[in-house]
Amino acid sequence: MHASTLLPDQRLRLERVTKRFSAHTAVDAVSLDLAEGEFFCLLGPSGCGKSTLLRMVAGFETPDSGTIRLGETDLTALPPHRRPVNMMFQSYALFPHMSVAANLAYGLKGLGLSRAQVAGRVKDLLRLVRLEGFEARRPDKLSGGQRQRVALARALAREPHLLLLDEPLGALDRALREETQGELRAIQQRLGTSFVVVTHDAEEAMALADRIGVMERGRLVQVGPARALYERPANRYVAGLLGDVNLIDGRLGRAEPGGIRSVETAFGLLRASGEGEAGNAVVIAIRPERLVVRGEGAMEGLSGLLTEATFLGDRIRYRVEMANGTSLRASAALPTPGPIPTVGETVTLGVPAEGAWILPA
Amino acid sequence: MSLFARSALTLALAFLYAPILVLVAYSFNDSKLVTVWGGFSTRWYGVLFRDGPLIAAALVSLKVAVLSASIAGVLGTLAALALDRHGRFWGRGAYTGLLYAPMVMPEVITGLSLLLLFVGIGLDRGIATLVIAHATFATGFVAVVVGARLKGLDRSLEEAAADLGAGPARVFFGITLPLIAPAVAAGFLLAFTLSLDDLVIASFVSGPGATTLPMRIYSQVRLGVNPEINAASTLLIAAVGVVVLGASWLTGRKGAIA
Known part of the structure; x- marks a missing residue:
């Protein structure tokens, strides 16, 4: 060559x-x-x-x-x-x-x-x-x-x-x-x-x-x-190392079409991208900007309590407390389409499968 | 500075320098009696410069100081480089201790042991033995001064020079040596003054025809102090003062030698 x-x-x-x-x-x-x-x-x-x-x-x-x-x-x-x-x-x-x-x-x-x-x-x-x-x-x-x-x-x-x-x-x-x-x-x-x-x-x-x-x-x-x-x-x-990330432990489930897998986690069944043998312990990595925060019931997703909303100019950072006590971090670019949820409100977290990546545990 | 600090400093300086100032003042005394002020005069400096043996002793001291400081400068610098640069070689601790021991060794012991050595190997006592003896105990001082500078020297300067294509010799003479030169010079001057005012070791290792200035002054004082000795001492103080100021100026400025 x-x-x-x-x-x-x-x-x-x-x-x-x-x-x-x-x-x-x-x-x-x-x-x-x-x-x-x-x-x-x-x-x-x-x-x-x-x-x-x-x-x-x-x-x-x-x-x-x-x-x-x-x-x-x-x-x-x-x-x-x-x-x-x-x-x-x-x-x-x-x-x-x-x-x-x-x-x-x-x-x-x-x-x-x-x-x-x-x-x-x-x-x-x-x-x-x-x-x-x-x-x-x-x-x-x-x-x-x-x-x-x-x-x-x-x-x-x-x-x-x-x-x-x-x-x-x-x-x-x-x-x-x-x-x-x-x-x-x-x-x-x-x-x-x-x-x-x-x-x-x-x-x-x-x-x-x-x-x-x-x-x-x-x-x-x-x-x-x-x-x-x-x-x-x-x-x-x-x-x-490369940025803020939510890590969720889970167990790999069955394969779906398009490289999407279901993973059993503390938050229930999540869909994520990646490979591996069913039954393996895995970690799902989700960048904060991949989590979608909406008012309660606005879409399908996980339910949680909004405990923090920090305004950072070009984006807003959320902290959402889940039912089991752990918190997930989300962020949204500003201006967002639709209303910004207020602290203390119950919100719905959307977890898109292509933004959730399966890693070895 | 507070009033307390100012007066404390003044007292401390007075404590240190009052005797010397008295000596200097009395060197300009017209009277033959050391303790009685007889008016200002420089006559004792005239007497001093006509005192052949004293001038000869001063020249011996100067020669010995220059030679021994040169030897100590080179050896001390090499020793400091070896200790700083070659990591943990076998015997490094012992070597360091051996190098610094002459600095704390009682001078009587150093003088006596050198005398025994010179007699043992049949070396005639004179200027050569004085130079060897002074170089021996001054090397450690030079190594300490140069070693401190080396410790503060950023190793990446030498690495950068090597990285830019300079071989070991060009790195040493172009980068390391210019950067430690002030310390080497300061070490040399320190060794020079140590040699110039040494009396104890010189008394052991010098021989006939190699009387140093401190030896000469000391032997004259035993016969009674006269103002001429004050004049000689004043000149010695001036010489040492100039050299020490030069040394501190050299260590103070940072790598200003191109």
Whole structure:
């Protein structure tokens, strides 16, 4: 397949990469194939092994087993300074004793470029991150956002085939973060470089990535586009990581046409999407926005008491207490068609089968 | 600052520096008697600069201080790097203890043991033995100062340099060394002053023709204090003061060396 393309294949391939720190397995047999020019996010809470995996690709940690390849090159045993891969550090790691221009030019040494070529390249990089005129500044005379952009430009200076970014937006405040997400995405698309971003922020991962890889205790548990992970999580961990979710325990019943199954739950028989053997213990995952809240008797569904209705501008969030004492969370986009039920009212919860996903218990 | 804090600070500073100020003041005393004020004069500085043996002793001290501080600077920096960078190697704890022990060892013991060593290996006592002895006990101080700086150094700076294609040598000389340079310089200056004012160890390990300034001053004081010694001491204080101020200025500013 890649013999037919003109450019040499430079895709990252991880094969059963494992890293142990004494008794603790930080990264457990992770295999992953990146597409050309892909924006990939490794998502997980701190300590899930995502940073260790990134550091192994950069060369700062050596895997105990497994291989890391970039195209045909085996990177596994190469020291960091010989890898055609660059990294943007969480702390930015700008050299404090050098100007912005010297920081950007640092990686250009040894590439056989003339002084004029280096100067031109530095100028291009400054234009790329909109920092023209900041050449002579020291890093400590820059704002957080400017430092972040210098770090990005410096990591791109050597035109790597693959750029690794460790929590690239972690140190920025909220407003700046959203703006920078767009910029990061735009730069990635303009350059066509593959990006691998490590983040603990699901919203950020969804905003940035073509595909997300969710890590849990060293293992890569699910890989896919944001929407697939959000709507079809592989397990309750992924479901909870990507957003708010109602989890309802149950037992799988018979199959209906169209991939719909009935599931016996504490709330009675529910219909949900998914597969499995009848009689198995399962969990139904329902995103709050999939639950429909209406006045009592307005439709078929579960009956419950509305205990909370929080106005959030573009949507309203409900909490509905069910007959067995547990609560379900629902939300509706505003403005809603029809009247908004009031707190204390008995409401009917509609559970559409295509919005209820069956997960292994 | 409250009145209490201000007066407490004033008293503390007075306690520390009053003796030194008295000494400095009396170095400008015209009288031959140390304790009687006879008017302002710089005559004792003139006497001092015509005192051949004292000048010779000062030159010996300076030479020993520069050489031993240089050796201690290099060895201490290397030791700090080894302790900070090579994780938990076998014997790390023992090595750390051995490095820092000379700092708390009574100087009499250090001096005596060095003397026994030099006699044992048949090394003639003189400037060389002074340099070795001073480098020995100053290395630990340099290692402490440089080690503190290394601990505060963001490791990702070195990783970033390696990531940008720099081999280990370029990382060390281009990133690590410039960033710890203020601490290395401060360690050097600390070692320099330690050597300059050492009397005890020098008394053990120096030989004929290698009398340091503190040794010379001490031997003269035994025959009676005269204002010339005050003048010599004032100059010594000035030299040490300049060096210490330089060291704290170096450690205070952050990586400003390009």
